[in-house]
Amino acid sequence: MPLRFYLSRYVNAGTAQDPEFLPSAAQVLGPGVSWTSVDGSLNDPTDPTQGRALFIANVTAAQHAQLLADPLTNFAPFEDAAGNPLGLNDPISSISAANRTAINNFFENNNIPTEGLQGSDPIRALLRRVVRRFLIRQIVDVDDITELLDQTVSQIPVARRNAFAAKLAARGFDTSGITGATTVRQVIGLIGNQMLDDLRANF
Numbered sequence: 001m002p003l004r005f006y007l008s009r010y011v012n013a014g015t016a017q018d019p020e021f022l023p024s025a026a027q028v029l030g031p032g033v034s035w036t037s038v039d040g041s042l043n044d045p046t047d048p049t050q051g052r053a054l055f056i057a058n059v060t061a062a063q064h065a066q067l068l069a070d071p072l073t074n075f076a077p078f079e080d081a082a083g084n085p086l087g088l089n090d091p092i093s094s095i096s097a098a099n100r101t102a103i104n105n106f107f108e109n110n111n112i113p114t115e116g117l118q119g120s121d122p123i124r125a126l127l128r129r130v131v132r133r134f135l136i137r138q139i140v141d142v143d144d145i146t147e148l149l150d151q152t153v154s155q156i157p158v159a160r161r162n163a164f165a166a167k168l169a170a171r172g173f174d175t176s177g178i179t180g181a182t183t184v185r186q187v188i189g190l191i192g193n194q195m196l197d198d199l200r201a202n203f
Helices: 024-029 061-068 097-109 123-143 158-170 184-202
Strands: 003-008 035-041 051-058 073-075
Touching: 003 024, 003 061, 024 035, 024 051, 024 061, 024 073, 035 123, 051 123, 061 073, 097 123, 123 158, 123 184
Parallel strands: none
Antiparallel strands: 003 051, 003 073, 035 051
């Protein structure tokens, strides 16, 4: 079974038997399927405006079809032109042109910058962008930057941008290079690059 990647919103039955938030994809697949996820939500993970989880699972063709039909789950189509799933070490250029465009547009629209990657870079380098973006969100939580990537820091409400910087500084990140003219895309890149060595070692 191929390893596939999805971005999935959270659901919760809200009962004593099911108290935990789960990615919708996990609920669709049901018990008995091994999966892992990286949390990319904000304060209320069931709020559709507040993020998703990166959901990773080895799934059969039938299970993949179920996830494609789930309105709360979006497939990251790391596939070649013939529809064959690609591996983490395959180059980004192996992804079909249509799928590369779809992936880029989806990530950019969800506040995950992808510029700077080359066709020769492995797919895992693209996934690291998602993981590090979600890790930033976990650190700053409700004070995350949700503005468009090409907006500037000066366009973010003062209280939130100060809280954003304070939370990152408390974790040892250097935010001294951020000014009012810095774009959101550049901020995420600056902080994300400081995480990169750890991600290379672990993903």
